[in-house]
Amino acid sequence: MAVVIRTQIPMYIISIIAFILLVEYFIALEPLAAFRKEMLTWGVIIYNFVTLLGSALMLRYHSLRIMKPPSREPWARYYSIVAIAAFFVFLGIGWGIGLRSTEYVTMYMQTVIPATATLWGLNLIFSTMGVYRAMRISNLEALALLIGGLSYFLKEMPIICAIFPPMTAIGDWFLRYVMGPAGRVAVLTAALISVVVCIRTIIQKERTAVI
């Protein structure tokens, strides 16, 4: 009975509802279209709570770290205090002054954006070290990698395009006729795999959704 409630009923929910929505795509019937519109609204509401769960788990994790820091890292509790304090500062300003206020937007744009952007941008240094160590012309594939990379790289540099104007056209050619096929194969492969996994889930061969 426990297996039925915990596993089989959710799997049947997936199979039945997904099948109806799939049929609706191919057969234009008003009741099916109405069902799809209703399900989309339900999906928006449920999805929202999944994102709230992330916030709740984060609060729980850091609260526990404050009360009982890991023995190897006792100073971790102070970082968790900082995280919770930042949480309440943003909460206070967001709910106090308003989420759409200039103050909140400015605070967000000057705190979160610089941090995330800089963290991403540091990859410039690590990536430079990576290509220095790894981008060696040792075979045809490596040469193709280098030529492809340089074609885009040089196209994006205005100084190169000013010195050698055809660089833009060359870069565009590589983009359209070399990147195009490569990207197309990536899209096709990903889409085929997605469709196969979805159909396997509908016929209940794939149970990862309920584990």
Added chain:
Amino acid sequence: MAGKEKTVWDRLLDVPQWAVAVAVFIFLIIPILRPLGLPVPVGRPAADYITWIQKIPPGSNVLFFQEMSGSGWDEIKGGFTSTLKYLWSKKINVVLVAVYADAVPTTLWGIDYANPSRFGVKYGENYVFLGYIPGEEVMVAALRDSISKAVSVDYLGTPIDKVPLLQKVDSYKDFSAIIVAFSTGTSMDKYVRQWYATHPEIPQLWMTASGNEMSTVSYWVGGMAKGYLSGPTGCAAMEVFIGEPGLAAKITDMKNLASIPTLVLVAIGNIAYWGRRLSGRR
């Protein structure tokens, strides 16, 4: 091996990370202190974007999905603001939606920067921001079918039946185009699946960070996207088109010199690799 003398090739293959970091920062700072101000190269995808945006009839409606925040915002903020300026200058109505919660502050910042009052457009009549609507692909599909069923108020909390623009638009039938500023390398898939697959007659114009271009190119070549702005170079092309180079053009300038350490290191690495390999054979 211990005691073995390093050859010149070994030294060239052993450039320390701190030296690379210093070189990168120096080459980033030089164009900041002395901008080069070179003309922005206009690639084909950006040219197509500009061609197709001009085909949107004045007075029509456009749905603008905004996903970008964080590290990618600096890449597309020039394109986002210049697109809004262009649409408002042609009195094209815009319905904006934030696909993620993080995209709300960036959207508000972008709207403020584009300065709608300069174009004589009014909130509620010429443009509306629906705020963050959760659901990602589910939400994109829901808005295609009916905005009024997916959301009940706009970002300001005004019921949508009291917003004049939303009395005129509700579903795909009411939009002449959709514009998407998407955030990851696979984000565009949902617009292809939910809008292009069912309504290929509605043109899609995209903008994104340059790193997300891999799959974007195949969709552009296939006609799913009519054109796209990629990174600050593409966005600078749009800024130049409207006659107001600014946010993106400045960033494009940085690319002139910041790439030099990488190019030099790739050359050094290959010269040293082959030098060591060929001298080892002798």
Added chain:
Amino acid sequence: MSWTLFWLGWSSFVAVGIMTLVWRENPYYRLIEHIIIGAGCAHSLMYGLLAVKTTGLDAIAAGRLQLIIPLFLAILTFGRMTPWGWIARYPTALLTAIGIGILVGGALEGQIVGQIRAIGVEVFTAKDPYTTASTVFAGISTLCAIMYFIYTREHRGVYGGLARYGRIIMMAGLGISWGMEFGWFITALGTWTENVVNFIRALMGIPY
């Protein structure tokens, strides 16, 4: 001190904290990291709750009482934090079902059939010999790259040669993809390096 200078300084403080990671993980970096964790969490929570109100509660108050069902199911998501974690499978199952239902049709048309059709359309609508040659090259490259991913047949002889050509095209594509990412890194680091430089200029009274 003006608010502009304050925010310029604050954002520079945050950016420099992250930049110190190049040296190694350190308390300054971890401080900024945890500030961002707290800020991001608060932001998601506030917008999440607002979205619950606008998409759920307001609609129920307006008369769409059937939305009580997904609201109840959505609350079950928090079952993950309890000893009865299995109850979270119900909202997950519904969300998965909706996702699958709307994905498959669109993927078949837009991503599979659409992409294959585009190969033929490209070749037959080319207007001049240069474009025709380029599109034929792209079409052959696409087919060879697909051959590379077929693992049920051994890559030997002519087939192996074509699959290797496909692999070379994929590698060239990856190289272009690397170039694209690189540009993004330059933008991200460059923008906030400029911010730090402008803050220093502001402190020194130099216009920026």
